[in-house]
Amino acid sequence: xxxxxxxxxxxxxxxxxxxxxxxxxxxxxxxxxxxxxxxxxxxxxxxxxxxxxxxxxxxxxxxxxxxxxxxxxxxxxxxxxxxxxxxxxxxxxxxxxxxxxxxxxxxxxxxxxxx
Amino acid sequence: xxxxxxxxxxxxxxxxxxxxxxxxxxxxxxxxxxxxxxxxxxxxxxxxxxxxxxxxxxxxxxxxxxxxxxxxxxxxxxxxxxxxxxxxxxxxxxxxxxxxxxxxxxxxxxxxxxx
Numbered sequence: 001x002x003x004x005x006x007x008x009x010x011x012x013x014x015x016x017x018x019x020x021x022x023x024x025x026x027x028x029x030x031x032x033x034x035x036x037x038x039x040x041x042x043x044x045x046x047x048x049x050x051x052x053x054x055x056x057x058x059x060x061x062x063x064x065x066x067x068x069x070x071x072x073x074x075x076x077x078x079x080x081x082x083x084x085x086x087x088x089x090x091x092x093x094x095x096x097x098x099x100x101x102x103x104x105x106x107x108x109x110x111x112x113x114x115x
Numbered sequence: 116x117x118x119x120x121x122x123x124x125x126x127x128x129x130x131x132x133x134x135x136x137x138x139x140x141x142x143x144x145x146x147x148x149x150x151x152x153x154x155x156x157x158x159x160x161x162x163x164x165x166x167x168x169x170x171x172x173x174x175x176x177x178x179x180x181x182x183x184x185x186x187x188x189x190x191x192x193x194x195x196x197x198x199x200x201x202x203x204x205x206x207x208x209x210x211x212x213x214x215x216x217x218x219x220x221x222x223x224x225x226x227x228x229x230x
Contacts, residue, residue, distance in 0.1 A: 045221035105157035
């Protein structure tokens, strides 16, 4: 069975600084997808970034980028130029490539951005 | 285009009562699923559906029923509410294939309290 581990329950960063959130996963699959979701206080789940396992290039979305290390089964999220609006829970999630309804989530990292 | 909608937003039940959480999507997505979110545990899959008339169990299905009579709707039924079902419930839908991103679109959630 697949598992996703987020070992940092809470993180904090000063506005405009860079922060990295960690995620590791365990799977025997070769093809899969990885996601980072943001959950602000509004409770809405918002997709931040996604990575296909077959792609070697790390995904980027504006200030958000990932460091995907397939062999190490590591998928960290880097937030550059942190903004107050980045304050939220961040969840790492795994999905097998042929089963789109089974997202497996980590337990989340609460990120606080300070002015 | 409303995306994924859920009703109600909040609900309080007494132990033993039954109720249905409603979920609808207007994106013609084949795949829909229900998750529950508990403190410190991330989101866990309850039930999912790969199309109208087809449903299957997720990680934590006990105490819940689902049906999928139309592509748009995927209600979640609590048969006899228990305090352990106090949680936030999220419905999600996914489009896959044909170059789609496999992104799961989440509803705004329903906060359920069972006393």
